[in-house]
Amino acid sequence: MSERLDALEERINALRAEVRRAVRARDGALARSLRAELRGVERAWDQALADQEPPARETPSASEPDEAPRAGAAREPGALVPVREQVHQALTILGVPASAKMIVAVHGALRAGSLRGTQLASLRRDEERSFRSSPFARPYYLCAALTDRLSASRGLLTVSTWPLERRAIGPLSPRVDFLTTAIRVAEHILRLEEAGEPTPSGAERLLSRLAYNVPGVPVAPDAPPRPAMVVKAARAELEVHAGADADARARIADRARARLGDAERLFGGTILSLAREEAS
Amino acid sequence: MERFDRLRGAVPARPHDARAIAALAANPGCARRAVMDAAGVDKDATATHLGFPAPFGQSPFAITRGNAFEALVKDSGCAELLRLLRELLGLPIPLAAYTDLGDIGGNPSAHLRHAHTLKLIDRAARDDDEAGTLYDHPLLRLEIAGHTSYLEPDVVAFRLAGRFHIVEIKSFAIVDGQAEPDKVAAAARQAAVYVLALRTMLAELGHDPARVSHEVVLVCPENFANRPAGTLLDVRRELAVLRRQLSRMARVGAIVDGLPEELTFDLAPDADGVPTRPVPELREAVRTVGARYAPECLSTCDLCFFCRDEAAAGGSTELLGRQVRDALGGVATVSEALGLADGSLTPGEGQEEIARLLRLADRIYAEAG
Amino acid sequence: MSTLAALARLRAVRTGTAQRLATVRHCHLSERPMVFIPLRLAGEAAAPLAAMVGTDPGHPHLLVVPQPRDRDLRFAFAAELAEIVLPYVEGFLKETETVERRGAEPYERCADAPQLLVPGRSALAFTLLLGRSTRFRRAEGPHAVHPSVPILGRWLTFFAQRARHPGSALLLAATEALSLHWATGQSALEDANLASLIGWIDPPPGTTGADAAREAEDPLVWPPAGPATDPGFDAEVLAPAIRAYEEAPGERAAARVAEAVRTQLDPTWRLMWRAVDLLRGLPEGRGASARWETDRGSFTAFAEQLAEGGPPQPKHDGAVAAASRLARMERAQASYDAQRAYDDPLVMAAYRLTGEAFTGTVVASDPANAEGEGRGRKLRPLLTVRTGDPVRLATGTKLGTPDRRGQQAEVVEVDGELVTLKIVKGMGRGKVATPGAVPEVGDQVCYAALSDEYQPPASLPAPEETPWTHGGPPPEYVPSTEDDQEEWS
């Protein structure tokens, strides 16, 4: 190893120690500046190493054949389709309000997509900004689910074209939507099977995961659950909750229609409207 | 209360979270800790300013893992949890309602959230037709040494057959039915805080507090898979200890009354929050209240290194642990004990026996070694 | 805590170095032990992060899992570890000796056995978990692993379980082995830190044990001996390295993780060998050698079981297995305690202080005393010993003595400083005592109410005959597919 590399490595070690000393002394500012310096030296070390060696041939891992090395969001495969489009696809498959995590999982499993959770973080805010600057300019918006307090439910995404009843969340709705998700995923696999297409292994894994929490799905070791059985079992439980859930959702939707303006109806009531609601 | 404010200085009192409350039982005999906790002093900051930062830290991996596991249990309306409760307690299928008491829009105050929790728990306790089953993030509160502490909980409360249970989610593993006893103990102590707080809430609402079960559902990953599994944990003992420690906190006043009027642990932070209090002055202030150091403090108390240093400087036998201390029958310092052992020190009243034993030990040790 | 051990700690505080608690070594130390230092990823039950392992102090093997959450990488780690551990272990199977037994067939026993050394109790517990998470794996089927992985799992399980058998030395935790022989000037809790413990026993020149121990608490100077890593290291060094590997898996990124964990393992590696040297400095006690013989037997038996294709160790003992193990452990504990005392005057000293043992000078001896008539006449020599020890022994108490281990005596009377006792066992059949068999007037003697006599326990039912009080016969063990499906995260 060259002298320069040695020196850099020594510096890296020293800096790491200093950083940890600063952290232990609860000196956040110092730690941050030291860390920044550390990253700089690390980059220099990487560079020095790269200068020295012929470029390392890194074989892409077999499980993710199309993962380009260190690609930014814009160069993501399938990035030809914007993120909001991909989310819309996933939500359309599911047909119920879903968390970012579920959307990523479904999209990954059924559409071979590679959305990341972080990409969805600011989506709802962006959509709201867009809507507020020019209402209804887009054919659909990715928007909020509404709690029984008419506020935006934390973490759930819906599509603006859905009826309010579907976007409302009553006490039984998380369960109903979970069961519906299991049914939709199973049905999607069934359709692939009917079309003679191979089932992606990710889809099977997702279905196993969901089916595990649906009572009455027969479990066979080493084999994924049969989609038809999942549909049957999930429908059986769904039957139990459906009536009560539909009533609760309808009541929330009615209230939302009566009390919320367009934007609030899509993106949730504000504290002010909540206070009105509370007072009434 | 004013007295506590003076002790603490011009900073808001450190809120007691469930973990802090559970830790009260770790060394209840320590007056220093009792006074500082009751006054809401930031012991961590105090220790750091004194030059003895606490040796604790949590790995980012552990934090990530904890959060990820909790999310896994609670995903999709607590789908995993429902399965567990159905298996463990025979929760009937129709009982699947999930209410997130923390999700009430905007960024509401603790007070508002507590009121919301109160309203829904009241409805649940009345067995309203609408009443739900799972209640996530209930905001509970406890009265501690005259302060109201809000407990920011990551627990779920659920109702079955008119009884409420607390669900405690922890990411340590249960392997073949066993988990690390210390971690289970910590979880049980913490869960007991929530049980007590929920009981208090029911009592305030005019319901029977006994409707909160002393059996807590502990949810942990099982074996080496990431799958959550549930176990029932009886926290009656922890509840008894907790009640005891809380009533003890209320009695801290007596210790405080005996302290100098002007005593304060104020760090005098400047505009950037950097402490400006001269260290020797703070050291004197802290020393005014006696500590009861034991090596066990090293895993529980922020001030442990400071107190250990103090004990070492004084040559205290406490440094060597409770067992050694007990074997020495109350001899307080190392030099005193060694003096008695080699005969250079004449035993004081009541020390004749231990002196005889130590001299004998000294002789036998010399003979055998 | 005995007063003696307490006094030793006090003296350590005053002198600044640890004080001896033993004059001989009470655990066998192999000539070629294997040091094993595992690290675990924080927050996970049994996800290995790295291990340093080997038998040559100058050439440790470093094994690393660059992304500990990746199941395949973890099993690759286990296979790598197996490549180092299994040849070492199996190397001891080649040379055997024939052991003759009274009333039973002779059998073969390995001439020597492997010995694993780990830093402390938590490393021991982790070894057990590592064994648990690998021994049920299979080399075929949907979750296939390398065939060596389940074998490794069974050996690790064997070693870790055996470590809980009193007096066994097949797997030693360094902190425990050292604490058995030295008392430091800090608390037993703090002794669990290997660096600080060695700091007390062998402080660097010019410093005191207390200083060395304080320094040892700085994770920047002395990283924790594992399996838990320093949270500061995790946050500042390990997390970025693992993240870099995740983003661009490759040799360079893996090397970065490896270098990071090496900094955490190197110091402990050196400490472990210092611990070996310190322990080697003590001569091995008689009992330690005898217990090692038992260890060799246990090792041989397990190797045979493995060779015969027996199933992996079950997840827990059944009712019968538990009771039988408990009986074996209790017996081993009693003989371990007794042997240590008889081997070592410093250990005996603690019993003298509590009045369960005494030393003194023989002031009267009647070697010809006998009881019974004719053929039933038995030699029962009488001794009177003057002692300065505070004897608290009741008449009739059975006593042993380090100088004549085959003999047993009985307390006849304690009268102030004079103890009269009668030798009741080990006098042979002769009419007169063989010369030297009975202590003479003026001899220094030591007697203690400690016995390592073996009384075989009553037999237990066969597992398939477990009675109804204990749940009836257990279901037969069938390896379930679930066992090898566990994700090991």
Next chain:
Amino acid sequence: MIGAMPSPAAEAAAVVDAVLDDLPRHRGVVVDSPPGAGKSTLVVRAAGHLAESGEPLMIVAQTNEQVDDLIVRLAEEHPGLPVGRLSASDYVVPARVMGKAAVGTKLPELGDPAVVVATADKWAWAGDRTWPWAIVDEAYQMRSDKLLRVAGMFERALFVGDPGQLDPFSVVDGDRWAGLSWDPLQSAVAVLLRHNPDLPVHRLPVSWRLPASAAPVVSEAFYPFTGFRAGTEPGERRLVFRAGGMRTAYDRALEEAASGGWALYELPSRHTLRTDAEAVQAAALLATRLVQRAPVAISERGERPVTAERIAIGAAHRDQVAAILAAGPPPGVTVDTANRLQGREYDVTIVLHPLSGRRDATAFHLESGRLCVLTSRHRHACVVVARAGIPELLDAHPSAEPVRLNVPVKFPDGWEANQAVLAHLAGHRVEAAPLR
């Protein structure tokens, strides 16, 4: 209250009848017996009951002394019943057992008695014979691995014992079995009931030993959920001194105990060695003074002098026992550890409190069974010797016991039990005289 409470005798008899009725209906029947509630009476009664059926019966006890006691009681109650005693080869037949049982080291040596009594250890060697019935005595003090060795010998069994006394223990670490339903370190009853949760559990409701002054205290502290009452009314038992006192602290403590059933002889607060010379001496001197005062016990059994044999001094550790013996208590007075006092009964007991002089309470000291044994051996009065400061010690006790999954929580909690007993003793405090 509606209707009068049944008399203690009637209440106890009803439970015994229910137990006997249950015997043929279940594979096992458990009877919890608080201190002095007539456990031996029940065992002897059940033995007679089962023997009447003509089927042979094995009785399992834990110590040789318990075996001998049972044989004596059996001979008293069922003089015609042939009894055998299995014993080790070095067992010396005590006078009280002579002629009351056939003694042998192997079953065939005993002939064919209706009842065979032996310790659990001895039974484990007794061979393959199967018995239709067994009675297991002191079953809560029996470790479950011992039960495992003998349970295959019987088809049905009656398990009798006191759940409040000391749990079995081991010198080795048994963590690996914690939580298993067959944990060998758990008591025989705990394991039995975990595998057979439907077996009936009866409770003897009346303590015939403890006086009215003690039964409520012991019941509340150590049997908080089940409880029991005294068989005698307040005032029915009395302790009087035929010799006069001198108003010394010892005298006052003894008089307090005689009038109120309890006394706390309190020495000044100090941290001491376990063998605290002052406390040890106080215990011995209290016994000496007691004998000197010529005490007489008046009870439902009539008027009887309290001789040295009817007095015991109890302590937690063996070295304390040795030290008390060295301090010279009157000849004939029993001095022993809690472990060995289990199952025994005296008129007056003197107890060296396990927490006296300690700075920190350990799990050993706090174990509720230990204090329960020590404070429940007496028919008339109990004098506790302790240094002041135990409430403060309890108050400062750190509660950090590890918790093991699936191990049933043991009640009562040692801390609570200690607290309850101390709270009661506070009302019977006599300050020790300052040492000369």
